[in-house]
Amino acid sequence: MKEPIPTPPAGSVGTVETRHLDLPDPVRLDCGRELHPVRVAYETYGTLSPRRDNVILVCHALSGDAHAAGVAKTPPAESARDGFGAAERDGTSAKGLGWWDGMVGPGKAFDTDRFFVVATNILGGCGGTTGPSSTDPATGRPYGPDFPVITVADMVRVERAFLDALGIERLAAVAGGSLGGMQALEWAVRHPDQVDAVVAIASTHALHPQGVAWNAIAREAIMRDPDWQGGRYQGTGRRPDAGMGVARMVGHITYLSAPALEDKFGRRLQFADDIRHTITEPEFEVENYLRHQAAAFVRRFDANTYLYLSRALTYFDLARQHGGGSLKRALEDVSARTLLISFSSDWLYPPSASQEIEEALRELGKPVEAHVIEAPYGHDCFLLEEARQTPIIRRFLS
Amino acid sequence: MKEPIPTPPAGSVGTVETRHLDLPDPVRLDCGRELHPVRVAYETYGTLSPRRDNVILVCHALSGDAHAAGVAKTPPAESARDGFGAAERDGTSAKGLGWWDGMVGPGKAFDTDRFFVVATNILGGCGGTTGPSSTDPATGRPYGPDFPVITVADMVRVERAFLDALGIERLAAVAGGSLGGMQALEWAVRHPDQVDAVVAIASTHALHPQGVAWNAIAREAIMRDPDWQGGRYQGTGRRPDAGMGVARMVGHITYLSAPALEDKFGRRLQFADDIRHTITEPEFEVENYLRHQAAAFVRRFDANTYLYLSRALTYFDLARQHGGGSLKRALEDVSARTLLISFSSDWLYPPSASQEIEEALRELGKPVEAHVIEAPYGHDCFLLEEARQTPIIRRFLS
Numbered sequence: 001m002k003e004p005i006p007t008p009p010a011g012s013v014g015t016v017e018t019r020h021l022d023l024p025d026p027v028r029l030d031c032g033r034e035l036h037p038v039r040v041a042y043e044t045y046g047t048l049s050p051r052r053d054n055v056i057l058v059c060h061a062l063s064g065d066a067h068a069a070g071v072a073k074t075p076p077a078e079s080a081r082d083g084f085g086a087a088e089r090d091g092t093s094a095k096g097l098g099w100w101d102g103m104v105g106p107g108k109a110f111d112t113d114r115f116f117v118v119a120t121n122i123l124g125g126c127g128g129t130t131g132p133s134s135t136d137p138a139t140g141r142p143y144g145p146d147f148p149v150i151t152v153a154d155m156v157r158v159e160r161a162f163l164d165a166l167g168i169e170r171l172a173a174v175a176g177g178s179l180g181g182m183q184a185l186e187w188a189v190r191h192p193d194q195v196d197a198v199v200a201i202a203s204t205h206a207l208h209p210q211g212v213a214w215n216a217i218a219r220e221a222i223m224r225d226p227d228w229q230g231g232r233y234q235g236t237g238r239r240p241d242a243g244m245g246v247a248r249m250v251g252h253i254t255y256l257s258a259p260a261l262e263d264k265f266g267r268r269l270q271f272a273d274d275i276r277h278t279i280t281e282p283e284f285e286v287e288n289y290l291r292h293q294a295a296a297f298v299r300r301f302d303a304n305t306y307l308y309l310s311r312a313l314t315y316f317d318l319a320r321q322h323g324g325g326s327l328k329r330a331l332e333d334v335s336a337r338t339l340l341i342s343f344s345s346d347w348l349y350p351p352s353a354s355q356e357i358e359e360a361l362r363e364l365g366k367p368v369e370a371h372v373i374e375a376p377y378g379h380d381c382f383l384l385e386e387a388r389q390t391p392i393i394r395r396f397l398s
Numbered sequence: 399m400k401e402p403i404p405t406p407p408a409g410s411v412g413t414v415e416t417r418h419l420d421l422p423d424p425v426r427l428d429c430g431r432e433l434h435p436v437r438v439a440y441e442t443y444g445t446l447s448p449r450r451d452n453v454i455l456v457c458h459a460l461s462g463d464a465h466a467a468g469v470a471k472t473p474p475a476e477s478a479r480d481g482f483g484a485a486e487r488d489g490t491s492a493k494g495l496g497w498w499d500g501m502v503g504p505g506k507a508f509d510t511d512r513f514f515v516v517a518t519n520i521l522g523g524c525g526g527t528t529g530p531s532s533t534d535p536a537t538g539r540p541y542g543p544d545f546p547v548i549t550v551a552d553m554v555r556v557e558r559a560f561l562d563a564l565g566i567e568r569l570a571a572v573a574g575g576s577l578g579g580m581q582a583l584e585w586a587v588r589h590p591d592q593v594d595a596v597v598a599i600a601s602t603h604a605l606h607p608q609g610v611a612w613n614a615i616a617r618e619a620i621m622r623d624p625d626w627q628g629g630r631y632q633g634t635g636r637r638p639d640a641g642m643g644v645a646r647m648v649g650h651i652t653y654l655s656a657p658a659l660e661d662k663f664g665r666r667l668q669f670a671d672d673i674r675h676t677i678t679e680p681e682f683e684v685e686n687y688l689r690h691q692a693a694a695f696v697r698r699f700d701a702n703t704y705l706y707l708s709r710a711l712t713y714f715d716l717a718r719q720h721g722g723g724s725l726k727r728a729l730e731d732v733s734a735r736t737l738l739i740s741f742s743s744d745w746l747y748p749p750s751a752s753q754e755i756e757e758a759l760r761e762l763g764k765p766v767e768a769h770v771i772e773a774p775y776g777h778d779c780f781l782l783e784e785a786r787q788t789p790i791i792r793r794f795l796s
Contacts, residue, residue: 031675149675209663209684210656216685217647220692221619223678224640231677242622246644249615258608258745265607267715275713277429277547279629279705280621284712286607287614294618307677314682315673317665347656 011105013045013070013112023161033148040162041066041121041128046112055168056110058119059176059183062309065127068119069104072096102386109393123158124150124308132304145231152316156186175199177382179313188336189322195336202346202382204353205327206317211348214254215310218247222303231304240303245294252293257345257378328360339396340370343381409503411443411468411510421559428549438560439464439519439526444510453566454508456517457574457581460707463525466517467502470494500784507791521556522548522706530702543629550714554584573597575780577711586734587720593734600744600780602751603725604715609746612652613708616645620701629702638701643692650691655743655776726758737794738768741779
């Protein structure tokens with residue numbers, strides 16, 4: 001018996017289904033290789049204007065997918081929503097809500113009454129777009145570790161080619177948080193004459209070395225799991241769930257602030273009376289939470305995709321890639337208006353990174369608006385603090 | 399051919415050898431079990447006064463051992479020094495220097511011209527004191543996961559019994575950093591009439607939930623390594639080096655501050671020209687550093703010891719264990735003078751924890767002195783900032 005599709009909440013884009021498009025041409029990548037075929041998973045919300053001038057491209061972060069808004073016609077066991085900022089959102093994933101449903105919809109920050117919002121799954125992803133778990137035409141088997149090592153610029157190349165195939169030339173805006181914000185910034189630099197506005201939330205022009213280190217540790221945890229098998233685990237019946245779980249735990253703690261953990265868990269024990277003297281079982285609530293998050297994540301996410309996207313976001317460095325080391329020079333050709341939002345408690349993508357972008361743009365005389373929202377939930381704020389982001393974004397886009 | 403023993407540096411306690419003592423009686427532990435036999439590895443520096451009133455007990459942190467000062471007669475391949483705060487100290491471990499050699503010696507913070515300094519390897523350790531790799535008399539094989547789950551109080555019980563065996567009743571001071579500081583505080587609470595002074599550096603009365611989480615993640619990384627084998631890896635020819643490496647990487651990043659990583663590595667690439675598009679190889683210097691630290695650590699440290707000591711330091715909670723939830727009540731009977739040192743950039747054992755102890759002691763009218771040293775190297779400062787700690791400690795002990 002099939003579950004009935006739940007009624008979309010008020011302000012929802014309704015029930016949606018992820019579609020797929022095969023790019024007509026090979027995509028030439030930063031590493032020098034060409035990728036073909038490339039399939040892109042996507043969803044759209046709202047109506048494309050006759051002049052095709054109301055398109056907003058929404059880019060997702062490491063663990064997201066093309067299902068940004070609305071209720072999935074076929075809700076997965078664990079939606080993308082369950083990954084990032086998940087714990088705060090118990091219940092949404094069960095309903096198959098998109099990962100940014102609070103921000104995309106009629107009357108919301110990205111207003112689908114006005115804009116035609118397009119969300120794709122990222123190149124290298126595991127949500128329907130070509131990635132390491134796709135079939136390598138050269139072998140007929142999954143790429144695995146033979147998938148080319150991609151960059152944020154490569155993701156934007158695929159997004160550009162995808163929009164071409166849809167007949168969309170210009171973007172009224174490109175928006176995203178975290179790795180999604182990196183894509184938005186890359187768009188503004190790479191296609192200055194095709195982007196009217198950039199919304200980069202909880203993002204950066206280059207991850208700081210501690211962030212590089214956390215990502216490296218997460219990847220090490222996966223690659224050191226013998227079930228990773230050098231990346232060729234598909235079809236073996238074994239997956240590096242143990243290592244992926246550890247990677248996810250590292251992620252979760254870096255997405256939350258120390259005060260948020262204090263607030264949410266404190267030092268509360270699983271069994272209130274006392275410790276049970278155990279090494280292997282969770283004693284503190286925060287330990288139990290980590291195990292739960294790890295278990296939920298490995299059910300829905302591909303380990304190689306994690307490795308490739310994590311690598312791409314550590315590589316991202318606007319100054320190095322576009323400015324010979326100078327962020328200002330990298331941003332010289334930007335013509336989009338830029339909105340930067342960061343969160344006071346985000347130590348993974350701290351406000352200082354947004355401030356550096358703001359300063360460089362300001363010195364260049366470019367239109368830029370930056371907001372630091374005082375909020376306690378760390379990097380996860382970008383998925384949680386909808387109420388305070390919404391008026392800022394709506395005003396910026398109006 | 400044997401290597402010649404290197405000449406001790408000026409101000410050194412000289413060449414030392416770790417000795418061992420078997421406790422005469424079983425030790426009753428918090429978990430209810432009795433442990434017997436218990437062997438304690440220790441070193442002493444300086445001369446015991448005829449009245450036995452000049453003893454300082456030095457307690458080590460998670461990865462330390464009994465070799466606190468001087469040059470080891472038989473230097474290990476990788477000394478304890480190489481573990482904690484190691485990277486800043488290239489060369490010292492090769493010389494077999496004790497982990498706190500900068501602080502313990504003639505004219506140093508813990509002045510061996512004046513004090514008889516005693517350093518033991520912690521209960522549960524892998525540096526000669528009874529721990530999970532010791533032989534379980536019940537089976538004739540290593541305890542492994544059958545070793546009792548110990549607490550900081552249990553460590554202090556063993557230290558107390560060890561000093562009894564040495565004929566030492568009172569301590570002029572008990573000192574340590576991090577987990578070592580926890581032991582010092584536990585001494586003051588548990589044996590108020592036997593401790594004249596406490597020096598707790600970069601420590602806390604209870605680790606905050608983010609610290610609990612980091613420790614949980616490190617332990618998960620070890621226990622999820624199939625080579626851990628439920629803790630019974632000894633004698634199998636396989637050890638959970640992969641998981642231990644990840645645990646150590648997590649440790650290292652939490653011991654350093656984000657600005658220190660910025661300063662030390664920035665986003666410098668391994669090969670200065672450009673990225674090489676690789677998932678499996680280090681691209682950034684900080685990635686290479688992490689691998690190096692992991693490889694060095696697994697050569698010298700036992701995985702089960704890591705699990706047991708990590709668990710003990712997350713359990714430690716003076717208020718819960720001694721004050722029915724109130725830190726002030728827990729400290730009511732303390733009669734020792736207390737010196738608390740913390741470091742501005744230490745986010746794992748932040749100054750706020752020391753301030754809470756200071757406030758509670760002050761409200762109780764107890765003699766307490768607290769210093770926050772402005773220094774950029776995070777938790778590792780307690781091993782690195784000798785120059786600024788030394789005058790504070792010397793003055794306090796004089």
